[in-house]
Amino acid sequence: MASSIKNLSDYDKTKIPNGADYNIGIVVSEWNKSITDKLLGGAIDTLKENGVKEGNITIKYVPGAFELPLGAQSMLEFKKLNGLIAIGAVIQGETKHFDYVCSGATQGIMKVMLNYNTPISFCVLTDNTIEQSQERSGGKHGNKGIECAVSLLKMIDYQSALQ
Numbered sequence: 001m002a003s004s005i006k007n008l009s010d011y012d013k014t015k016i017p018n019g020a021d022y023n024i025g026i027v028v029s030e031w032n033k034s035i036t037d038k039l040l041g042g043a044i045d046t047l048k049e050n051g052v053k054e055g056n057i058t059i060k061y062v063p064g065a066f067e068l069p070l071g072a073q074s075m076l077e078f079k080k081l082n083g084l085i086a087i088g089a090v091i092q093g094e095t096k097h098f099d100y101v102c103s104g105a106t107q108g109i110m111k112v113m114l115n116y117n118t119p120i121s122f123c124v125l126t127d128n129t130i131e132q133s134q135e136r137s138g139g140k141h142g143n144k145g146i147e148c149a150v151s152l153l154k155m156i157d158y159q160s161a162l163q
Helices: 033-049 065-078 097-116 130-135 144-162
Strands: 024-029 057-062 083-091 120-127 137-139
Touching: 024 033, 024 065, 033 057, 033 083, 033 120, 033 130, 033 137, 033 144, 057 065, 065 083, 065 097, 065 120, 083 097, 083 130, 083 144, 097 120, 120 130, 120 144, 130 137
Parallel strands: 024 057, 024 083, 083 120
Antiparallel strands: none
């Protein structure tokens, strides 16, 4: 969602649903903590700016991005949530490990979302360099945590409107 042309973290606050009645879960990878902490901060600030009460936000940590699907599934299993944000950062190394972790995290999170019929916002950076991750976690490309919180609020509202 980040672009060199536009900072996509800027959004029209009048078009975001009020989250006052929402319970939100956030699962955060401890790996690349300097990045995931910034993404988490952006997500929390955005949720609160749009009405979500601090007491309605549950945050849990997992070791890395590969563990995000199980972390999300466990949280949905044991907490009554309207939606969840999965936060992680995987940075390309010298081996194919990057590809397997990214694929496993992506497919796993999607599977949990569909199995639980609950919106999960995918806030996992998959960058080539630490600099790219910094640019997307509060740098010149904005903060993906903000974008994912906005997306989650919109998807929760979308599902609510269908019921």
